[in-house]
Amino acid sequence: MRRIAILISMGLIAASGASPAHADRPVVKFRAWFTPDRPGAGTTIHLGFKVGTESGAIPPPVTSVNVALPPGIEGDPTLGQAVCDPAALALFGARGCSPNAVMGRGFAVVVLGFGASIVRDASELAIFMGPPVEEHTAMVFLAVSKSPVFAEVLFHGALLPNPNSTSGALLQATIPLISSVPGAPDASVISMETTLGPENITYYNYSHGKRTAFTPEGFSLPTRCPRAGFPFVSTLRFADGSVTKVKAVAPCGVKAHHRPRG
Amino acid sequence: MRLKKLSLLRVSMLVAGLAMAVGVPSYGASAHQYASAARALSLHEIGHLRLRSRHGSNNLYESGTQSGTLGGSMSAQIVTAYTTASVNFTVNPGGGSFRGQGLVSYYVAGNTAHFNGKVTITGGTGRFAHISHSQVQVTGAMLRSNYAATLTITGRVSF
Numbered sequence: 545m546r547r548i549a550i551l552i553s554m555g556l557i558a559a560s561g562a563s564p565a566h567a568d569r570p571v572v573k574f575r576a577w578f579t580p581d582r583p584g585a586g587t588t589i590h591l592g593f594k595v596g597t598e599s600g601a602i603p604p605p606v607t608s609v610n611v612a613l614p615p616g617i618e619g620d621p622t623l624g625q626a627v628c629d630p631a632a633l634a635l636f637g638a639r640g641c642s643p644n645a646v647m648g649r650g651f652a653v654v655v656l657g658f659g660a661s662i663v664r665d666a667s668e669l670a671i672f673m674g675p676p677v678e679e680h681t682a683m684v685f686l687a688v689s690k691s692p693v694f695a696e697v698l699f700h701g702a703l704l705p706n707p708n709s710t711s712g713a714l715l716q717a718t719i720p721l722i723s724s725v726p727g728a729p730d731a732s733v734i735s736m737e738t739t740l741g742p743e744n745i746t747y748y749n750y751s752h753g754k755r756t757a758f759t760p761e762g763f764s765l766p767t768r769c770p771r772a773g774f775p776f777v778s779t780l781r782f783a784d785g786s787v788t789k790v791k792a793v794a795p796c797g798v799k800a801h802h803r804p805r806g
Numbered sequence: 807m808r809l810k811k812l813s814l815l816r817v818s819m820l821v822a823g824l825a826m827a828v829g830v831p832s833y834g835a836s837a838h839q840y841a842s843a844a845r846a847l848s849l850h851e852i853g854h855l856r857l858r859s860r861h862g863s864n865n866l867y868e869s870g871t872q873s874g875t876l877g878g879s880m881s882a883q884i885v886t887a888y889t890t891a892s893v894n895f896t897v898n899p900g901g902g903s904f905r906g907q908g909l910v911s912y913y914v915a916g917n918t919a920h921f922n923g924k925v926t927i928t929g930g931t932g933r934f935a936h937i938s939h940s941q942v943q944v945t946g947a948m949l950r951s952n953y954a955a956t957l958t959i960t961g962r963v964s965f
Contacts, residue, residue, distance in 0.1 A: 586863075618887045620864040622950050627916040645916070676915045679922060680889070703913075705889045713888030764863045 568597035570604060574790040576776040578617075579743055583769045583797045586619065586762040588648075588741025591776070595734050602655050602662065604784040605732045608718045612777040615711035619764025623647040623740070624673025625747060630684045634698055638670055638686060644747045645672045650738030652687055654731040656724045665689050665731070669738055671701070680704055685717060697722060715740070721783060730783065769796030844964040849942060851897055851960075853880030857953035868955055872897065882957055884921075884948075886912055891921050893944055895957065902932020906959070910944055921946040927963055937965040 575592040578585075591611060595603045625644040632640035648671035656663045667689035674684040683701040701717035722731040741762040749756045773793040780788045855868035869881035878899030885892040891912035896905040908925025922945045930937040942961030948954065 613888060615887070618864055619862075620866075620886055620950075624914065625917045625950060673914070673916060676913050676920075679911060679913050679920070681913045681915070703888055705911075711887065761863065 568599045568601055568603075570780070570782050570786055570788050571596045571598055572778075572780055572788045572790045574776070574778050574792045576774075576792040576794040578763075578765060578774075578794050578796060579741075581765065581794070581796050583765055584767040585765050586742070587617070587765050588739050588743035588762050589613075589617075589794070590737065590739050591778075592737040593733075593735060593778070593780070595732070595780070602657060602729070602732050603734065604782040604786065605721055605730045606719050606780050607721070607783050608716065608781045610717075610779045611715045612706055612709070613713050613715055614774040614776060615709075616766055616770070617763045617774060620761065621741070621763050622760040623742065623745075623762070624681075624683075625760065626673065627675055628672035628684055630674060630698060630700070633672065633684055633686055634696075637688065637696060641672055643745075646745050647671045647673055647683060648739040648741065649744055650736065652733055652736040654689075654722065654733050656693070656731045657729050658725065659728075663692055664734075665693055665695070666691075667695070667697075669736070671738065671740065674700065677702055683717075695722070765796055844936070844938075846962060846964045847875065849876070849959055849961050849963055850874045851876060851880065851958070853882065853895070853897075853955075853957040853959075855880065855882060855955040855957060857955075860953075866953055868953065868957075872899075880957065882955075884955070886919070889913065893921065893925055893946075893957075895925075895944075895959065897959065902930055902934040904930030904934040904937045904963075904965070906942060906944075908944070914950070917950050919948045919950055921948070921957070930965065934965045938963050940964075 573594040577590045578587040579590060580587055595606065597603045624647045626642035628641035628645040650669040652667045652669050654665050656665060667687040670686050672684045672686065674682040676682050681703040685699045685701060687697045689695045697720065699717060699719050701715065704714045704716055706712045706714045724731055742760045745760060746757050747760050749758060773795040776792045776794060778790050851872050851874040853870055853872045855870040857866055858869050859867045864886045866884045868884060869879065872878055872880040876897065876899035878897065880895060880897050882893060882895040889912055890909050892909050894907040896903055904927060906925045906927045908923065910921045910923025910925065913920055924941045925944050927937055927940050927942060940961055940963045942959050944957060944959055946955055946957040
């Protein structure tokens with residue numbers, strides 16, 4: 545993983561030695577939804593997190609996210625038709641991997657404390673199919689931020705059997721600590737949204753010297769959606785040792801004006 | 807009278823011979839006709855399968871030729887989930903067939919999906935009618951672009 549490279553010339557570092565500490569119990573809001581969400585559709589799963597604290601202080605850094613994916617939507621997604629080498633991703637960024645390895649996109653916002661100043665940093669997120677790990681489907685996440693600091697952070701994930709359920713699976717991601725300047729706390733994620741599915745993803749086929757673009761297949765919503773929607777459960781672990789478990793329900797087949805707002 | 811007895815003896819011998827040939831019990835047939843020693847076999851069957859049909863997007867029906875210990879043909883229904891796949895197969899080497907089913911692990915690496923796990927032989931027909939309900943290992947790989955699959959079944963059975 546790469547550390548954040550701080551652009552000192554931007555004058556974001558405060559002279560004061562005091563820095564906002566991570567305090568309080570983390571509070572997480574979690575959303576899950578599908579696009580499209582009509583029964584029988586091939587779909588993209590959206591996952592959204594907002595992290596805060598009870599007092600409004602900067603939350604501690606997230607170190608891992610587990611999302612229990614519900615059964616019934618597995619389908620046969622053709623996401624990740626190429627394997628991305630994490631070393632190539634680290635060296636060359638997204639250009640180091642085939643576009644056919646992309647499985648999802650999103651964004652993350654982190655906060656960095658510089659003395660009494662707090663800086664928000666927005667990153668684009670991309671999920672790539674990674675080399676399998678111990679006979680499990682694996683993913684590599686790349687977060688790229690360009691302003692106000694330049695940073696590329698790689699972290700890893702996997703699709704594992706859910707030990708608490710005979711069906712469904714656990715989407716697990718381990719997030720490294722992101723250092724800022726010496727003496728300042730590590731950066732903290734305060735919001736993250738990501739997709740897993742074909743939305744905004746284009747793959748390419750090469751045949752007889754011609755390149756053809758196509759969209760991979762996503763997950764499959766059943767032809768009859770459960771009235772209660774699909775439950776997602778997420779467990780976030782933080783650098784201070786705290787653990788937060790949150791639930792969300794992704795509606796299916798509900799009309800647009802009845803969809804829950806985030 | 808003696809001629810009649812000899813004729814009856816010849817007929818009896820003919821009937822017994824015919825009975826032995828077709829496996830029909832005849833008076834005085836020895837027990838070994840039924841309790842023929844169970845044959846043990848180390849299976850190593852490799853199915854070269856093509857997609858024949860799909861039900862939904864993850865319920866695949868495949869069939870093709872097989873090579874290995876027995877040869878013949880193989881068909882399989884494979885239902886994939888996030889991390890597991892349910893595999894129901896039928897092996898048809900001629901003279902009968904046998905089938906098995908079970909849940910195996912499933913993972914994906916690029917354009918190839920992989921299967922690995924133990925399944926149970928559930929029964930057979932013809933010469934495999936009394937096949938042992940053994941556990942056998944199933945490993946496989948499937949191209950996600952066209953669902954062409956290779957399924958390998960290994961293990962010891964008796965029948």
